[in-house]
Amino acid sequence: MTWFLGFPRLAVLSSVRVPRHIRRGIAWPLAESPEGICVTAFERPDTAVIVRQRLLENAEDIDALFVLAALHANDGDVAEGITVLNHVLRLDPAYPGAWRFKATLHRMRGENDAERSAWQRAEAVEP
Amino acid sequence: MSAPVPVRLKICMAGDATVGKTSLIRRSVLDEYDDRYIATLGTKITKKVMSVQDPKGAGLVTVHAILWDIMGTPTLRDLLKEAYYHGAEGIFAVADHTRKETLAALDAWARSIRSVAGDIPTLGLVNKQDLDPDPRFAPGEIEAFFEKRGWPWLYTSAKTGAGVEEGFGRLVETILADRPSLKPDASGDGPRRPS
Numbered sequence: 389m390t391w392f393l394g395f396p397r398l399a400v401l402s403s404v405r406v407p408r409h410i411r412r413g414i415a416w417p418l419a420e421s422p423e424g425i426c427v428t429a430f431e432r433p434d435t436a437v438i439v440r441q442r443l444l445e446n447a448e449d450i451d452a453l454f455v456l457a458a459l460h461a462n463d464g465d466v467a468e469g470i471t472v473l474n475h476v477l478r479l480d481p482a483y484p485g486a487w488r489f490k491a492t493l494h495r496m497r498g499e500n501d502a503e504r505s506a507w508q509r510a511e512a513v514e515p
Numbered sequence: 516m517s518a519p520v521p522v523r524l525k526i527c528m529a530g531d532a533t534v535g536k537t538s539l540i541r542r543s544v545l546d547e548y549d550d551r552y553i554a555t556l557g558t559k560i561t562k563k564v565m566s567v568q569d570p571k572g573a574g575l576v577t578v579h580a581i582l583w584d585i586m587g588t589p590t591l592r593d594l595l596k597e598a599y600y601h602g603a604e605g606i607f608a609v610a611d612h613t614r615k616e617t618l619a620a621l622d623a624w625a626r627s628i629r630s631v632a633g634d635i636p637t638l639g640l641v642n643k644q645d646l647d648p649d650p651r652f653a654p655g656e657i658e659a660f661f662e663k664r665g666w667p668w669l670y671t672s673a674k675t676g677a678g679v680e681e682g683f684g685r686l687v688e689t690i691l692a693d694r695p696s697l698k699p700d701a702s703g704d705g706p707r708r709p710s
Contacts, residue, residue, distance in 0.1 A: 455557050
């Protein structure tokens with residue numbers, strides 16, 4: 389059993405919402421369109437799927453963790469978003485945008501002092 | 516006498532996923548192109564050092580353009596807008612010549628950035644010019660789109676390099692011309708970024 393943020397790793401990763409129809413993260417030719425024109429396109433997989441893949445490869449992929457925090461917040465679990473974001477900031481206290489995002493999340497929770505503190509850190513890191 | 520301190524500009528790449536934002540930066544900074552698609556998660560920051568004509572004086576000015584290559588995930592755009600767009604001074608609004616819907620999507624991207632950074636200079640880049648256009652584009656539709664919004668624009672190809680340097684030069688010159696004064700940055704660097 390491997391652990392991640394204090395939870396069994398797979399349990400955490402499985403908390404990322406994954407759409408029923410998982411698309412592959414590769415380029416492939418689309419089927420012929422109704423007009424009979426064959427087109428080639430890049431289909432980007434769902435962001436949650438990419439995050440999950442990256443974290444399975446490297447549980448401390450900082451970019452994936454940052455987006456995981458955003459996915460949690462976007463799903464309404466702002467507290468979990470802050471928890472993951474704090475982990476990001478422990479890994480890299482100067483991660484671009486992280487302090488301002490933390491300020492945003494604290495504001496969403498009505499935590500004014502924490503918001504102000506995070507914003508001040510952001511100003512120091514990214515003036 | 517010490518060397519002139521460079522001017523630092525934060526520029527954000529905006530646009531839907533797979534329009535080629537990362538490839539445009541790669542072409543511009545490294546003069547490289549890679550066919551493989553690797554989705555950007557979060558943001559990648561790259562510094563591009565440029566020497567451009569000072570629009571308010573004689574001579575050249577050194578610019579450190581800090582390029583924020585931001586993931587093209589619309590569902591997280593507004594949640595992350597303060598994190599990414601605070602302090603931005605210019606926007607590359609990137610659309611894909613082969614996918615018409617990426618052009619209309621630029622409105623939402625620009626709106627999000629401007630809600631944080633204000634009415635900053637925007638340059639449209641219609642990328643993948645080397646490929647056949649989306650047949651759903653009506654003649655003159657792209658020109659009309661940008662003209663209506665007052666955004667200068669040009670076709671680019673990250674693959675061939677067409678239009679890329681011109682695009683970066685034009686946006687930087689527009690930003691400098693709009694600035695009240697050329698305010699040098701103490702370090703010339705953007706925030707530290709893990710490699």
